[in-house]
Amino acid sequence: MKYGIRSLTVLALLLIGGVYNRAAAQKLFFIFAHGQYASPVQTGFRNDYNFGVGADAGVGIGPGKTKVVGTVGYTVFNAKSKEVGNITYVPMKIGLRRYFFPANILFINADAGVAHIKDKTTDTDYSRFTADIGAGAKLGPMDLGIAYEGFSRGGSAGFASWIAFKVGWRFGL
Template structure:
């Protein structure tokens, strides 16, 4: 019984010391890369496109240990439902903020805005449009999983093309 109690005390002290050192060694710069599946939401966009597949990569610079300024570059292809429509290629460049919560920075929310290069294969037209997203995620060690409401302005009176983006990938603190 005495050895079990001492063993538990040693394990508890190691865990406390490890969590303290982990908190002290918080990185103020990180890189990330995510794969993404996009499910169209806005009616006009949803009627024309099945889904989108792509990825994103970026970096974050910290203001303390909880708030980070982020920069993101992405690439997503939206699959057209018919042969008459062509696929849309979406390439966003965004700046944003990411805020972590809980003691181990387990949960985060983020908001991004920027410009996206849109290539519509229907008529081979290219344009630059406003793009923005808001989302949340979970950081499990170097692995991240998240969801975001994303989209871009379609121009003229066509409104906004929007979708739910389901993301998973890696985050490396430097």
């Protein structure tokens, strides 16, 4: 009887250790932070703004190759003239990130949410729908990415959009 209990205990410990190692290898949770350069593409937005610079950070959760991702960010768009003021863009988004290939090197992502915008041209603050779609590569702890991103400007102003080039760090836990 003593050997049976010891054997079951050892077997249980080995199973728990195997499940833990498999879960750790999958990296069920990760955090990331990126710096970004944004180049306006929508005509009306591109005519008023040279570029944007900022950062974003977030978390990803999920087993396997598909992760649910939450992101917050901060970007300032530099106005081309004094008649147009800078825009500050602060998004809060949720989305999905899907990894490809056995080593999970490449990924695509899509996010949507709400952004707080401070427009210094009209000295107004407002919240708008925002979304992005992008792709990237995970190179060790480094993330490289590109995304098409934007927000609804409201009324007849349409959608402000840009291409964001992102570089940052990713830490899997």
